[in-house]
Amino acid sequence: MTRPPPSPLRRLALAAALVLSAAGPALGQTEAAPPARAQERLPLLEMGILGGGGYVPDYPGAAQSRLRGIVSPSITYRGELLRADEFGARLRAWRDGGVEFSFSASGSFPVSSRENRAREGMPDLDWMGEIGPTLRITLWRDPAAPRRVMLETPVRAVFSTDLSNMRFRGWVFNPDIAWEQRDLLIPRSRFRIGLGVVLANERFMDYFYGVAPEFARPDRPAYRARGGYLGTRLQFSYRVPVTEHLSLIAGARFENFAGATNADSPLFRRDFNVSVAAGFSWTLYRSTDTVAATADPLE
Template sequence: MRLSPLCLLAVVAGAPAWAQSPEAPLPAARGQPKFEAGLGAGGGFLPDYPAAGQNHFQGLAFPYIIYRGEVLRSDDQGLRGRFYNDDVLGVELSFSGAFPSSSDNNRAREGMPDLDWQGEAGLALRLTLWRDRETPQRVNLELPVRGVFSTDGTGVRYRGLTLSPELAYERLDLGRPGGRFRAGIGPIFATGRLMDYFYRVKPEHVRPDRPEYDAESGYLGTRLQLSYRMPVTERLSLVAGGRLESFHGATNSESPLFRQEWNTSVALGFAWSFYQSETRVASTSSPFD
């Protein structure tokens, strides 16, 4: 949905996994540290919610840990539990999230409850449709199904489910050794509970320009997202990302909270790894693992 801290900053945090100085051997030759710790930060100009009419700057700084285990991994692709993985098929835990949004700063939602921090967790199926090991690059079809939860810091509430199939292209060592480019496009579908969270207008929140509305499950929108991570040194990396979302034909386009058929997001971040274990993870058959 929104360009999220977990989507963007998990990439930021994982950047040193591929980072290297020009003199350092490639990860394939020496492996990668099994454990890393560092500091990451990022920010962007992001829409307040899907199909919102306003964007605001959001930022986050955080410590991070990278662990490259056989099953559980926290790396450049986020937090993952790899139940099955080979050159063609993968089944993993999948996580994402989104920043909160204050209704006081959004004209369409003025007087309504704020949108809280959101987290998503579920399973994702990855099918590799094509790969070139020499480049290396690949095209995946990814099928994540996630439950969505929100919190204001005092409790957690379940908000529904999302299904977001995506066709993704990934290229390693683009621009310089350790650079990683990713582009993905796909639709998003959500249950009525999550649609209500974004688009429902209860009777107590009705205004002359904001009639009552009860949202329905279905098609939320389509997103195109791009990211590029570039190592500066063996311990410092930069990342840039962007997202273009289309809400043409969305199920809840009649909601008074639905304000724009296009949303754009841009974000920048960095990661600095201040600790890397001497224990290395042996290279696998896939440079994308």
């Protein structure tokens, strides 16, 4: 008898167990203040250039991946309410001890259907952006070193644009539990490894996996996608300062789509995707206004 695939809640529970086990018995400790950093202060605002590239799948569950790259202005802002760096931006609406309610955003590259065999003859996948609220909870913090275990529960509205118009594409829920650490191997480095699941509504799923009748063909029947479980993600990032102005960034993501709600879509081609990326951040300007690095070395 074949066992049914684990439910999304069970997958998240397993993810939590794996990451929390790394912290060992210390998880029983309460939230503690981060260690002092010898009166060090950091610029409130930094501006420069961010560039990078990677080898990424065309979309979740795609059979094809390709090299992509981008260069853009970068902003690092260490405000009490607004935080921004090369990993993203968030607006902290409320914070109390180890719990924070904020708004965050992310995005992804477009895909030309002419370059993807499964989507040939279908509309392109446009640039996508996500924005929404996130509850961030510090489950454990080492009182003697800048490292912690975090639970994040982002709920995001998804939009697509071809740069001439914008369309709403649904909702995504991506709970994630992660280990974050500063000064791993190299002073002032930042490391993060997280494990989580991805759930989405019908509208979002249909954008990737739906096939309208006018685009059906013998090897690609019409298909109406359903909302539900999309996959499980394991991802990490590592940022290393090389000089006062230059930092290098590397990361990877491993995605498992076994048991996905729309695994029977003709556009769903792979149960496993891998993404790798590397980049740099070059600082051109630093403000004279500063903030204490002791405020929170993990922020």
